[in-house]
Amino acid sequence: MDISIIIPYHNETIEKIEPLMNSINWQIGVDFAQIEIILCNDLENSDGNICYEDLKKYKNIFKSIKMVKSLYKNNPGMSRQTGIDICRGKYVFFCDADDSLYNRGVLRELLDNIKFSQADIYQFKFMEEIGGDVPVDKYMYNAKEYNWTWVFAKAYRIEFLRENGIRFAPENRWHEDTYFNYLCKYCAPKLININSIGYLWGFNADSITRVNNHEYTFGSLDDYFKSVTLAFRKILQEYQKDCYVDILHNILYYYCVFNEPTSKQSDKYERNEKTYYNFVKEFIPQIFSGYNQEIEQALLARNAEFKFNIFPEKTPKQYFAYLNEKYGEEKR
Numbered sequence: 001m002d003i004s005i006i007i008p009y010h011n012e013t014i015e016k017i018e019p020l021m022n023s024i025n026w027q028i029g030v031d032f033a034q035i036e037i038i039l040c041n042d043l044e045n046s047d048g049n050i051c052y053e054d055l056k057k058y059k060n061i062f063k064s065i066k067m068v069k070s071l072y073k074n075n076p077g078m079s080r081q082t083g084i085d086i087c088r089g090k091y092v093f094f095c096d097a098d099d100s101l102y103n104r105g106v107l108r109e110l111l112d113n114i115k116f117s118q119a120d121i122y123q124f125k126f127m128e129e130i131g132g133d134v135p136v137d138k139y140m141y142n143a144k145e146y147n148w149t150w151v152f153a154k155a156y157r158i159e160f161l162r163e164n165g166i167r168f169a170p171e172n173r174w175h176e177d178t179y180f181n182y183l184c185k186y187c188a189p190k191l192i193n194i195n196s197i198g199y200l201w202g203f204n205a206d207s208i209t210r211v212n213n214h215e216y217t218f219g220s221l222d223d224y225f226k227s228v229t230l231a232f233r234k235i236l237q238e239y240q241k242d243c244y245v246d247i248l249h250n251i252l253y254y255y256c257v258f259n260e261p262t263s264k265q266s267d268k269y270e271r272n273e274k275t276y277y278n279f280v281k282e283f284i285p286q287i288f289s290g291y292n293q294e295i296e297q298a299l300l301a302r303n304a305e306f307k308f309n310i311f312p313e314k315t316p317k318q319y320f321a322y323l324n325e326k327y328g329e330e331k332r
Contacts, residue, residue: 002034002111003155004089008070008079009041009097014054016098019202023100025058029108032060038087040079042070077168077176080151084161084168090114091122091155098204099152102127106198110155113194120160120189124198126153131203139203146193148181153199160189165238174220175227182231186241218263221254221272225279232283247283255319259312277327280320288324 005024009017024037041048055065068086072078084092091114101107106124113122123146130140161167164187172179228250235243254276257263266272280287314322 001036001087001089002091002114003036003107004083004087004092004158005035005037005095006080006083006087006092007037007039007095007097008076008083009039009048009050010043010074010076011048012097013049017050019100020095020097021055021058021061023102023104023200024107025060026104027060027101027107028104030111032064035061035064035107036088037061037065038083039065039067040070040082041067042073042075042079044073072170075170075173075176077172077180078170080176081168084158087158089158091157092161093155094151095199096152096201099202100200102197102200109194109196109198113192114155117190117192118157119192120157121154121184121191122194123154123191124194124196126199126201127197128201129203143197144201148185149178151177151180152201156184160184160187169227169230171230172223172227174223178224179227179231182228182243182246183234183239186235186239186243218257218266218272219268221257222268222275225272225275229279229282244283251280251284251287252316255316256312259314259319273323274327277323280323287320288328 007017007020024035039050041050050067052065052067056062058065066086068082070079070082080094091110093110095101102124110122110124113119125146126144128142128144130142161184164183166180166183166187168176168180232243232247235241258269258273258276263269312319
């Protein structure tokens with residue numbers, strides 16, 4: 001097999017996944033015998049709302065479809081890992097069940113790139129679909145550049161993942177993409193950016209990242225820091241790579257987030273802030289003891305990358321002193 005397309009799904013219906021399945025079924029210029037599609041369900045006691053017979057209408061790809069069940073419930077990362085463990089493709093391409101390929105030539109373009117370059121990772125640009133008020137009567141579309149946040153719109157060489165022990169972690173129920181991509185990044189992959197849009201991140205008002213006006217974004221920061229902590233530990237200890245640039249990036253970025261007035265209105269603010277404190281203390285404890293000008297300059301040097309329209313009341317030095325006073329050992 002050339003490509004294994006891995007699709008984790010939970011309680012989606014056949015109607016919900018139709019845009020994605022059609023976008024694969026009608027690809028042009030490809031040999032469908034060299035492509036497999038793995039649908040992996042992570043419900044605890046059910047195979048979900050999709051049965052194999054429902055998929056017969058996708059005539060080009062029907063014989064290439066496998067339906068499997070993840071050993072982990074409610075865990076999209078481990079559904080993807082289930083697909084990785086059983087796939088036969090040289091590359092894996094991840095799609096979410098409510099998204100779709102952007103046009104009919106995406107797989108052909110990917111295969112052409114693989115034929116001539118044999119990179120470890122290929123990534124497309126992607127299009128974000130933005131919905132308005134419910135019921136949605138119109139959409140807006142925002143073209144997005146390459147990024148290390150999500151695993152969609154990327155193809156990963158299977159042997160690259162296996163040689164470097166890159167796997168999704170069962171501990172990461174959320175932010176599993178960030179963990180996975182950090183590991184990939186520090187294994188020095190041969191990376192090729194395909195200069196076209198290959199993926200549509202569809203609008204789903206009920207998805208975890210968009211429900212309740214993106215409440216998930218700040219509400220899940222506790223899980224985010226747990227995920228990146230696992231990643232940075234592995235990079236530093238197992239890979240023995242210096243990842244302090246990305247650690248500093250996270251520290252400064254979320255210094256700005258935690259000092260943003262709307263963040264302070266969240267009922268999860270203190271929980272998230274304490275996890276952030278533990279993250280900083282684990283990787284750069286000298287911020288809290290013997291804080292010096294070099295550290296502050298290193299933090300502020302990252303500031304040009306961020307565009308926060310705020311002026312925090314506390315300087316970094318003041319904020320970290322406040323965190324240490326609030327969450328330090330004697331306060332626990």
